[in-house]
Amino acid sequence: MESSEPYSSRRKLKKTLKPSWVFAIALGSSVGWGAFILPGDWIKDSGPLGAMIGLFIGALLMMVIASSYGVMIKKFPVSGGGFTYAFIAAGKVWAFICGWFLALGYLSIVALNASAFTLLLKFLAPDFMNRFYLYTVAGWDVYAPEVIIASLLILLFAFINTTGTSLSGRIQFYFSLLLIGGVGVLGLFTFGFADQPFQNLKPYFSGNQSILTSILVIVAIAPWAYVGFDNVPQAAEEFKFSPRKATMLIVASLFTSALIYAIMIGLTAWTFPSLSSIEQGNLWLTGDVVVSSLGIAGLIVMAIAIIMGIFTGLNGFYMSSSRLLFSMARARALPNAFRTVTKKNQTPIWGIWFVAVITLPMPWFGRQALSWIVDMSSTGVSVAYLFTCIAAYKVLAWKQEDAGREVAPVKKALALTGIIASSAFLALLLIPTSPAALSMPSYIMLLAWAIVGGGFYAAMRKRYNSLSQEETELYVLGKTIASEVMDTENAPAQKKKKPAII
Template sequence: MSQEQLELNKSLSPAQVWALALGSIVGWGCFVLPGDMFLPEAGVLGTLIGFAVGAFLICFVAICYSYMIKYAPVAGGAFAYAYVGFGPTAAFICGWALVLGYIAIIAIDIAALALIFRFLFPGVFEFGALYSIAGWDVYTGEVLLMTFATLLFGWLNYRGTSFAGKFQVVLTFVLTLGIISLFSGSASLETAQTTNLMPLFAEHRTMLSCVLIIFAISPFLFVGFDTVPQAAEEFTFEPARARNIMIIAILCGVVLYSLVTLAVAIAIPYPDMIAKMDAMRASGGTAWATGEVAAMAFGKLGAVVLACAVMGAVCTGINGFYIATSRLLLSMSRGRILPAWFGAIHPKYRSPYKAILFTIAIVLLTPFAGRAVVAWIVDMSSVGTGMGYLFSCLAAYRVLQASSDVESRGTRLFCCYMGTLTSVMCIALLLIPGSPAYIGVASRWCLVTWIAMGCFFYASNKSEWAKLSELELRESILGSRDIPVFFKGRTPDSQAQPQPQGASE
């Protein structure tokens, strides 16, 4: 059997897919951002409202994804959906934006390991000083630690999703148990009281601005549900079940994010905690509000409790986005939008092993970049995933509009409107100057660099996919010539009146 004929192995159960989504949603940011961003920039209530509003609106995006998963249950997710609705150029734009978002999240989680081990084992890995970037010292020991983690999770995914899926369930359980323990310990402190939550909103912002700055990064906070459509080709169950899996994962993610934020805020007056962290940074120490709360609640045992939660979060995020990134690269290769090299399937493990090797190679740059530099791409990640959301919602709208037997058409189209509006709002808040969530200068330059790289790849590979007819592209990306598409420039034999079935079931 040739490489091109091999297919991905169907090995992911509903529990594993749910763990994949939740574990990818609750990653590094859940434990670091409460003290670094959420509370200083939005306050307690502003953060919680931002979570709730963001999750509620992102659920509409997830519903649009569920329509498209039923319509085209293939690897690639939003990339494949963008092709269905708008053609290969739009698919490339969407796919390139998502590659940025996914690899950025792996890099962020890998970089978080340095912070975790500085807290758990002070000085142990801080040997062999190399250089300093944006105030963050890079050490040989931490480079070795992060390199090992990158290779370990790359190897797990190289061997296929069967073991990786089972491992994800265990890690997600550890993550959830650790967060519940952290909140319970913080809430039981003698110093814990509701007055510590004041002020409810950041004093230097309006209430609306506080909510908007959290809502704007919703694509980053809840992007983990997007790993579900990326793995659709490997489901052992009907694709129609994906909707509930994604929505439940998003809602569980809101609860876990909220518990960690409240744990940090309620232990002592959170403005005092923020001032303490600022003083620690100024003195050259490792400032981590969540770690400080864990130590207050459990003493030395706090390190163990927090380690369980954070390691679960970081590892599930790394594992989940290895799967998402490699499947996205695989799908882009099938459409000749990236070189065919990325599309090779391992004859034994049935994994896109060359796409995984490429992901490993890119992520291996992370240990040398320093945590401060990696943090610059958080906002870029939100822009990239927001683009994926937008294309998916618009594609779902086109599919539903063309379907002749859609049940509850008005309700379904309303979900598409809301998903599209949510995506546009998130992107606009990040890119419009003067917005409370406008991305920083460093992030903007990184984004410009990524766009320039995308233009290069697009120009260098366009001649390859331009040689293929629309039907050939459709078969390569969607796995079948019988799935209708909805963009101009289709060949005459694809112009028959489409009768989409999946979205109307």
């Protein structure tokens, strides 16, 4: 039986990640193609100022949720993220459910980023990309070049991640610098190009609805706009620094992400006095604004920034999805192959290649079908947010009388706020009458994935439950909950001791 296996065999990951790399993982995963492609749509729906305010409020809400992630990373610096925290909050069954839907979210975003790269190439080289027509799916024409290029990109980043976090973390950092630099250059030059940039921003809000509605429409997309900062807890086991820094790194990445979104919305609106001539029937408003104001040089800078956003997303979600699968396998919720690590770099190699194998067929279904999957997968990410906040609320205390828990009333209040915000995000996605409700194809796919998950859980249930509660805690958390309580109770006494000289 699995329970007879000694705890000493628990697989661990190598500590190689620097703080700057972790910041880049959070930032690069949060800012993708949407920051460059969608500002025109957001301005149309909410106005430039309404869109900016909505995204900054969304970032603040994510920071509230990030506070709970910081609490959990500090207490349990292990891989698993939402899966691990759902186990602490509600036990094995909910941990599996959360891990199952979170895995789908991560996998689909890998495929979406690969697809976004081919979408950019369609804009830059339409004659090449629109050759060798294959078929049409949901109104989207699928051509051979987009399938081949997306597949090669998926395989390339799978290989990069198998080499270990030393390489993937380093390139994530450099890619993120290019992303930030490109957006900064575009913002400065378009602002300088405009005669009256602040006047050009008018009307600040959409005239078709109230200011509050304009802002809330954008706030509703916050879980999608900032998804990726939760990749940080998946890498917690590989931190080469104190996990106490995690909250600061996540908050810094969310603030930087919000600035990038604001600059891209701003330059789309502030560059010219009127966008009416461009808006009519144009598919990429931001691209046309940059080309019209800065020419080919501006288009090249923006193309580099977009590519960096896509590459950082691919790299970050490959890392997070493989670590999630590794953590679930370590808890015996998945087959042993997923906890196999390389001898040299201690990288979960089979989890990485599994992600590649699952995502390779997705480009064949076309962009529209893939967007249904991604919309549906937002549910899994929101579920992970909810359980993380519940877990943080559970491990924190309001006052000293709550023995065995850290007394942190402010953090506990933030966790409670995060529970409410996460529940609201889930309601916006799942209630059919909501303005941000899933489409019918996404509902159907969500149900199908739930049914498949139920069947998979039934097959794994006996093995998953073969470990006792204490053994599961050891494999998932690296220690028991009881030992964590004792550590918390003894913390003041430990602080009085002088550190040992090693």
